[in-house]
Amino acid sequence: MSLYFDAVNILTEPSSGGSFKSRIYSARNLRATPPQIYALIIEASKWDRVLAEVIEHADILSLERKLNPLLALLLVHDHLISKKGIAAPATHPLRQAVERHKVRLKAEFTKARVRRGCATVEQLKTALLREKREADGGSNFIYPRWVRINNIRSTFEDQLSTTFSSYKRVDTIAELAPDDDDRNSRKLLYMDPNIPDLVAVPFGADFTSSPAYKNGEIILQDKASCFPAYLLLGDRGPQDAWEGDLVDGCAAPGNKTTHMASLLAKQQKGRNSKKQIFSMDASKVRSKTLQKMVSLAGADPTVTVLQGQDFLALDPMDDQFENVSGLLLDPSCSGSGIVGRDDVPQLTLPAAKASQPSKSRGKKRKRRADDEDEAEKQQPKAATTGVSDASPSDENDIPAGAVDNERLTKLSNLQARIVEHAMKFSNATHVTYSTCSIHLIENEAVVARLLASEVAQQRGWRLLRRDEQPEGLQKWKHRGVRCDRDAETGMESEESAVVASLSDEDLEACLRCWSGDAEGLGGFFVAGFVRDPQRNTIEEAEPLHEVDEDNSEDGWEGFSE
Numbered sequence: 001m002s003l004y005f006d007a008v009n010i011l012t013e014p015s016s017g018g019s020f021k022s023r024i025y026s027a028r029n030l031r032a033t034p035p036q037i038y039a040l041i042i043e044a045s046k047w048d049r050v051l052a053e054v055i056e057h058a059d060i061l062s063l064e065r066k067l068n069p070l071l072a073l074l075l076v077h078d079h080l081i082s083k084k085g086i087a088a089p090a091t092h093p094l095r096q097a098v099e100r101h102k103v104r105l106k107a108e109f110t111k112a113r114v115r116r117g118c119a120t121v122e123q124l125k126t127a128l129l130r131e132k133r134e135a136d137g138g139s140n141f142i143y144p145r146w147v148r149i150n151n152i153r154s155t156f157e158d159q160l161s162t163t164f165s166s167y168k169r170v171d172t173i174a175e176l177a178p179d180d181d182d183r184n185s186r187k188l189l190y191m192d193p194n195i196p197d198l199v200a201v202p203f204g205a206d207f208t209s210s211p212a213y214k215n216g217e218i219i220l221q222d223k224a225s226c227f228p229a230y231l232l233l234g235d236r237g238p239q240d241a242w243e244g245d246l247v248d249g250c251a252a253p254g255n256k257t258t259h260m261a262s263l264l265a266k267q268q269k270g271r272n273s274k275k276q277i278f279s280m281d282a283s284k285v286r287s288k289t290l291q292k293m294v295s296l297a298g299a300d301p302t303v304t305v306l307q308g309q310d311f312l313a314l315d316p317m318d319d320q321f322e323n324v325s326g327l328l329l330d331p332s333c334s335g336s337g338i339v340g341r342d343d344v345p346q347l348t349l350p351a352a353k354a355s356q357p358s359k360s361r362g363k364k365r366k367r368r369a370d371d372e373d374e375a376e377k378q379q380p381k382a383a384t385t386g387v388s389d390a391s392p393s394d395e396n397d398i399p400a401g402a403v404d405n406e407r408l409t410k411l412s413n414l415q416a417r418i419v420e421h422a423m424k425f426s427n428a429t430h431v432t433y434s435t436c437s438i439h440l441i442e443n444e445a446v447v448a449r450l451l452a453s454e455v456a457q458q459r460g461w462r463l464l465r466r467d468e469q470p471e472g473l474q475k476w477k478h479r480g481v482r483c484d485r486d487a488e489t490g491m492e493s494e495e496s497a498v499v500a501s502l503s504d505e506d507l508e509a510c511l512r513c514w515s516g517d518a519e520g521l522g523g524f525f526v527a528g529f530v531r532d533p534q535r536n537t538i539e540e541a542e543p544l545h546e547v548d549e550d551n552s553e554d555g556w557e558g559f560s561e
């Protein structure tokens with residue numbers, strides 16, 4: 001019986017990140033084996049819609065007060081579908097609670113099959129998969145697994161002939177959508193047309209035990225997160241490779257730093273790598289992850305990690321940074337673009353019934369205290385389960401969730417300060433600013449503020465136009481918006497509280513990603529700034545990093561540890 005309680009616990013506890021399978025395999029205090037629990041949940045999720053119907057029509061939740069909807073669904077699954085039946089002794093009270101109703105359950109199961117016009121149980125299984133797919137909204141909302149090939153340790157061609165050698169090429173993201181029950185084992189590969197060295201595979205693909213992943217030859221990084229480094233370093237080759245130093249000012253856990261290092265390695269093929277990237281994070285704890293990622297990617301010769309370094313406390317006039325020409329800024333944001341891409345199966349549960357006098361009430365039964373108490377504790381949490389909170393992406397330090405206007409304003413103030421600071425580096429010519437937020441106040445509005453700022457005006461910073469962007473990004477069609485988008489309809493909202501005062505050309509220069517469309521991404525924003533290196537009128541710049549007490553985020557959880 002512990003199998004069913006373990007499965008219920010796994011499905012109802014909050015997500016702690018990682019794939020669903022890895023969470024089961026790393027869970028503590030399980031009494032059943034992880035393969036048994038995983039198989040039960042995956043199998044039950046294929047039949048959930050019909051089982052919910054059967055349980056409701058047989059009315060067993062009213063009759064058996066020890067059962068809750070999720071537990072009933074798992075038990076009835078094994079009772080009706082599994083060859084071995086319920087994995088518990090025949091005398092177990094919960095097994096009896098189901099088997100007492102076996103005639104009714106079987107009759108309702110047959111009726112549900114006939115209602116769907118299926119002659120056999122096999123046909124019913126296929127019909128249910130189709131129903132589930134349609135209920136999931138078809139193939140438009142695909143979040144594949146994005147894999148970036150790390151040029152420091154490998155090449156695109158090497159990976160195609162090793163890690164992905166058994167994968168079949170597909171031409172669209174939609175083809176990566178689950179169209180059968182075997183989604184985790186299908187080996188399909190989509191080559192991304194916008195970002196070099198990036199591929200997508202079906203979400204369930206697990207590389208964590210592959211040599212390429214363990215050796216840092218491939219890095220699991222979402223497509224949108226690859227925009228900033230590519231926007232900054234572009235399509236250069238050995239002839240016109242990036243020459244100056246680079247700064248990643250808000251770098252942990254290090255996806256964009258290692259992407260910059262990979263792009264440099266590709267551009268500088270054959271030449272000795274030298275320290276060229278200063279990568280830092282204000283959080284000491286996150287800096288440790290940053291250092292680990294840099295080492296795993298083989299980027300130590302190129303990257304100097306400044307652990308626990310506040311970017312705002314760097315002196316842009318320091319000799320150390322004299323050769324810095326490009327800066328990538330991906331500061332803390334609301335994370336409102338992060339999508340919950342948990343692969344936990346979504347189970348449709350039978351409706352819970354108000355407890356009615358049970359047939360078994362009053363009968364003296366040997367009490368199985370542990371199991372029965374546990375069954376009572378495990379009350380249903382929702383009509384469907386397996387929907388855990390969107391876990392924060394590793395990249396974002398602030399968990400996604402409701403954010404109020406005051407908080408958004410504070411965030412945008414800090415974001416603008418960080419990019420303005422970057423614009424002060426004496427020989428900087430390129431800066432990128434990005435967020436995984438969908439809010440205009442953190443995106444186009446920050447860009448508008450930056451363009452109007454004193455440092456941008458004095459030093460001639462302007463946006464990198466669409467026609468100047470790397471080829472792959474010029475092709476990207478989702479551009480800046482003037483008003484916030486309505487979360488429901490996706491249309492620009494006329495009532496948007498913030499309106500970005502940017503020209504059409506400036507909006508074209510901004511790149512946006514949206515969740516819920518056919519691109520397979522979450523919400524993301526990035527803009528590149530450039531300036532003419534000859535224009536340099538700010539040597540006597542204002543004092544550094546004056547903390548504005550009103551807007552100070554120092555005491556605010558999320559930025560500091």
Ligand SMILES: C[S@@+](CC[C@H](N)C(=O)[O-])C[C@H]1O[C@@H](n2cnc3c(N)ncnc32)[C@H](O)[C@@H]1O
Pocket residue numbers: 225249250251252253254255256257280281282283286309310311312330331332333395396397418559
């Ligand atoms: C969105 S995350 C960066 C993700 C990272 N760019 C990547 O791609 O893996 C923002 C990071 O900025 C750091 N941060 C925020 N303010 C900072 C500051 N003033 N100086 C340095 N790091 C800062 C946070 O600690 C957090 O790790």
